[in-house]
Amino acid sequence: MYAHHSVFTIANEGKDDMFKNSLKDGRSVWLNGRQVDITQDPHFVGTLQTIESLFYMLENDQEQKEIGYFDKEYQCWIHKSFLIPRSKDDLIERRKTFQLWTKETDGMMSRLSDYARSRLTGWYANREFYRQYDQEFPEKISSYFHKARKENRFISVVQRDLQIDRSIKSIGDKEKLGLLSITKKTDEGVFVSGAKMIGTAAPYSHDLIIYPLSTIKEENKSLAHMLIVAADSPGLHMVCREPFSADKEKEEDYPLSSKFDEMDTVLIFDNVFVPWERVLLHENTKAIAEIKVDLISNSLAYHQSIIRLYTKLDFVAAIANEIAETIGAEGFLHVQEKLGELIIQLRTISAMIIAAEQNGKYLNNVYIPEFDYIQTARILGTKYYPRAIEIIQLIGSGGFIQIPSSVNDFDSSIGTLLQKYFHGKNTSALERTKLFKLAWDLIGSPFGSRHELYERFYSGDPILQTADQWKRYDKKHWKEYLASYLNRE
Ligand SMILES: Cc1cc2nc3c(=O)[nH]c(=O)nc-3n(C[C@H](O)[C@H](O)[C@H](O)COP(=O)(O)OP(=O)(O)OC[C@H]3O[C@@H](n4cnc5c(N)ncnc54)[C@H](O)[C@@H]3O)c2cc1C
Incomplete structure (x- = not known):
């Protein structure tokens, strides 16, 4: 039986700071030309408080029943975005949780992880289909799925290549287009360089699921990967747009932007290491084409x-x-x-x-x-x-x-x-x-x-x-x- 080690309980601090402290991991977030600690920077504080309050619902005796289900294996409450619907009732249960969460933010926060978790849950539920393309995929996605739900991890999905030159039909020119590709392989994993957009809520995330949205031909298979990248990976830089958040003290004048600005980023990968167990798919154009649809x-x-x-x-x-x-x-x-x-x-x-x-x-x-x-x-x-x-x-x-x-x-x-x-x-x-x-x-x-x-x-x-x-x-x-x-x- 697994012990319940959520990202909150891992942090050895007062409960109020647990989510926040889980983001104090040396992640490289860039704003206004300098690296910022999002747990302290005033542009992030209001939104961080909103996310914390939503994530703590799972720790609250009453609210956990509304947004979670009790997992007997882990002996803990799991957010219903991780629930695999085995019936119409399960699907409706998922809907009720999403309704509750979205009402808390008046629908203004779209990437509170429930979207990415739903994606992950779908791929996990369908994992055996991918064995024909990669024998190891089912085990790799299972390992991450279990970790993510047990630890209540905040996940985001980032798929799009940078908007540099959309007229180019072939994506072979990876340097010019800044495409994410493998620069080195070792026994332990791969190193990747390139960039991706748009990482909404990436600064608040624990992990980023990365794969290409573009169609990739076999001759460009070196671009066809599905990766799960820890947000604190050395060499991963999150470049923020101008903040649209208002100061928390100005909440009455800016009731939405003071607490719901999710932040959007461009992710720059500068030789980022990804261990093999998080390289879910590797140089696999066919599987990537299936994953997307x-x-x-x-x-x-x-x-x-x-x-x-x-x-x-x-x-x-x-x-x-x-x-x-x-x-x-x-x-x-x-x-x-x-x-x-x-x-x-x-x-x-x-x-x-x-x-x-x-x-x-x-x-x-x-x-x-x-x-x-x-x-x-x-x-x-x-x-x-x-x-x-x-x-x-x-x-x-x-x-x-x-x-x-x-x-x-x-x-x-x-x-x-x-x-x-x-x-x-x-x-x-x-x-x-x-x-x-x-x-x-x-x-x-x-x-x-x-x-x-x-x-x-x-x-x-x-x-x-x-x-x-x-x-x-x-x-x-x-x-x-x-x-x-x-x-x-
Ligand atoms: C606020 C915001 C947050 C986002 N968050 C995320 C996120 O968290 N994760 C993520 O993965 N993505 C995210 N996205 C990206 C989103 O998926 C893309 O914006 C969307 O897919 C459109 O692609 P693009 O912006 O690259 O536009 P482009 O493809 O660059 O399009 C630019 C123009 O060219 C035209 N065009 C481009 N290609 C063609 C073509 N082949 N034929 C005809 N016309 C064409 C388009 O119609 C458009 O007018 C976000 C976008 C926004 C605006």
Whole structure:
């Protein structure tokens, strides 16, 4: 029997600091031209607190029952993103956990590990399929899967090659394109150099699952690997974008960016060592091609994505409605129509989730949600979210600018005049200001813009994804409809 050594209990500190201390491992995170300790740097502290509170739910007697399942083998609670659904009920159990977690962050944090864990769980559940490509894959992924769930590890997935020159058809020119490749092999493992994007939440992660998204031909097999890289590996540098996080002290002015900025990074690998047991696939173009489209892994991960999407759209709709009521615009027909549109978005995504779960099927003894409905919801999300943001702009209009610089201004000597002039139809000036600050953080701040970009692209290029719907669609019955009109046999 295994003892329960989560990343929290390994750290020999007070419970409040355990997750934080697990990240004090010498990882190389770069921000504003210097290496930072994310456990101390003010740009990371607010988000770190959010992640800690979510991860500690598994340590809390009441909450652990809602987000976890008790594992008899390990004698501990395991997060349900690691639960292999053996029935529809299991799938619904997973959904409830995702709903709970996403509600804690209003759907604003997408890479809280539950996505990557779902991917990992899918590959693990389907591991025997890969034995035909690599005899050792099932044992290697089992070893990591057990470690990750036992230790409640924070995992991220990073697949994309750098955006250097997308016109190049062959990815043979690995130096020019900065592609991740093996520079040396030893009996113990491999050394890799190159770069990857985008490592969302990488600075908060314990491990990174790395594999290429591009199609790799056999002649370029030296690029076809699946690696699990520890975030503190020497030579691995995480280069952060500009932080969009606001100071924790400014939480009232920036209620979202002060606590939900996940941070995105480019990962630079400068001769990073990866032991053989974490080289899950090595120079294996066929297996990599399968890994990317693994139906179990994709279905479980995208199921999580659309549950998060629903929560986020619900949150956006709540803000839109509140703004309309606050400024007395809810009676206008076009405003009602726009709010109705947001409700249609919600009902559509909700229906897709239900349809995917109810029409799920067994694949290799795993009950997976119906992929086509999930994928449809994901693609709709790339259009729904920007439209929802646009609707907030259209309803609130100049109101987003008619706000004082800070809610603290109400405590200043101009406070009485602000109370007099900044109120809403039926709301106080302070409440109206707080609402519009919240909305601005969502639609106008750098954090908000990043979210719009995220929803457009996180699931891949939406054009390719949509075209793929047509490519994969069974069009036979369309031909049948038309046969008599066209005098075909
Ligand atoms: C905020 C954010 C967070 C992200 N987080 C992660 C993460 O955690 N992990 C991860 O792996 N990825 C992540 N991604 C990356 C995401 O997967 C990619 O952005 C997405 O796949 C699109 O690829 P790209 O950005 O490289 O765009 P590009 O492929 O560079 O596209 C640029 C332009 O060229 C066009 N184009 C490119 N190729 C073609 C082609 N063959 N045919 C026609 N048009 C083409 C595109 O339509 C687009 O207009 C994240 C992205 C964002 C924006």
